[in-house]
Amino acid sequence: MPRQATSPHRIHRIADQIQRDLSELIPRELRDPRMGLVTIADVQLTPDYAHARVYFTVLGAEPDHVMAALNERAGYLHSLLFKRLRIHTVPTLHFVFDESTRKASDMNSLIAQAVAS
Secondary structure, three states: OOOOOOOHHHHHHHHHHHHHHHHHHHHHHHOOHHHOEEEEEEEEEOOOOOEEEEEEEEEOOOHHHHHHHHHHOHHHHHHHHHHHOOOOOOOEEEEEEOOHHHHHHHHHHHHHHHHHO
């Protein structure tokens, strides 16, 4: 008998829970002043829950350095999530800087220039 596909609603709920947990765990457990203020913007899960792409923004630090630090500590964060989540497979975390805020700022400045001229 074929296995049923994973519910998109369940994937969304688990991604939201991972986002909430990481938003709490990163400042409390990592405590690295070089990381600045990290905000988890979005989490996207693969259908088999094996991998999670975690999009973040940062204030007061270089995004590339923060991304490297988060990816270095992804295993530790994975172990903390394993203790909190009640699912069989806790995904491997892959941190990616969320460019959408930078792009939105660039777009706003272009609009302001167009209106001014």
